[in-house]
Amino acid sequence: TQLLEQSPQFLSIQEGENLTVYCNSSSVFSSLQWYRQEPGEGPVLLVTVVTGGEVKKLKRLTFQFGDARKDSSLHITAAQPGDTGLYLCAGVGVIQGAQKLVFGQGTRLTINP
Amino acid sequence: GAGVSQSPRYKVAKRGQDVALRCDPISGHVSLFWYQQALGQGPEFLTYFQNEAQLDKSGLPSDRFFAERPEGSVSTLKIQRTQQEDSAVYLCASSQNRDPRRRNTEAFFGQGTRLTVV
Numbered sequence: 001t002q003l004l005e006q007s008p009q010f011l012s013i014q015e016g017e018n019l020t021v022y023c024n025s026s027s028v029f030s031s032l033q034w035y036r037q038e039p040g041e042g043p044v045l046l047v048t049v050v051t052g053g054e055v056k057k058l059k060r061l062t063f064q065f066g067d068a069r070k071d072s073s074l075h076i077t078a079a080q081p082g083d084t085g086l087y088l089c090a091g092v093g094v095i096q097g098a099q100k101l102v103f104g105q106g107t108r109l110t111i112n113p
Numbered sequence: 114g115a116g117v118s119q120s121p122r123y124k125v126a127k128r129g130q131d132v133a134l135r136c137d138p139i140s141g142h143v144s145l146f147w148y149q150q151a152l153g154q155g156p157e158f159l160t161y162f163q164n165e166a167q168l169d170k171s172g173l174p175s176d177r178f179f180a181e182r183p184e185g186s187v188s189t190l191k192i193q194r195t196q197q198e199d200s201a202v203y204l205c206a207s208s209q210n211r212d213p214r215r216r217n218t219e220a221f222f223g224q225g226t227r228l229t230v231v
Binding site: 006031033035040041042043044045048088092096098099100101102103104105106108 | 117144146148153154155156157158161163168169171204206210218219220221222223224225
């Protein structure tokens with residue numbers, strides 16, 4: 001059972017379109033992170049959201065943490081081919097008595113020129 | 114170095130062979146994580162160290178998997194008698210965070226070791 005569920009798992013859209021990726025859980029996290037991973041590389045942190053309801057913007061990317069700190073979304077405006085990649089959400093918290101950083105299964109995004 | 118370094122980058126092992134994967138975390142980072150990432154999937158947690166103490170090994174898939182961090186810096190993930198299902202990218206990450214109750218934990222990942230068992 002996946003602790004963090006991402007949707008959609010695959011998304012292919014045209015350049016210039018908008019998109020939203022969702023990350024949902026039944027667990028509460030102390031913070032939630034979004035990573036981007038290129039082929040052959042490790043994940044690179046994009047943003048961390050900490051407070052319920054928090055919204056952070058990174059150029060054309062908007063990240064939101066749900067009020068209950070169980071879910072998050074990533075919205076990309078006017079997507080560009082350079083946005084292509086694997087986007088991962090990860091929750092931080094004490095799970096079963098130990099600090100953990102647990103990942104969703106990822107959303108593979110393809111932006112077509 | 115400035116980042117997390119993993120070696121080797123690629124490893125091909127014959128089924129039944131033992132392998133050892135190395136992780137050099139960022140200097141001074143207290144926490145170290147190992148993850149296994151299957152093709153097209155998100156990373157799956159394997160084990161967590163705080164300094165030299167292995168505080169969580171609940172993600173290790175079998176007793177063929179063993180990790181150590183004897184001096185609280187470099188870590189080694191060892192897989193004994195490799196099987197084809199062990200083929201994956203093994204990622205190491207480190208973070209400064211010491212207190213598990215702190216909320217802002219930025220983990221820095223290495224490039225991973227791609228293990229292929231033939």
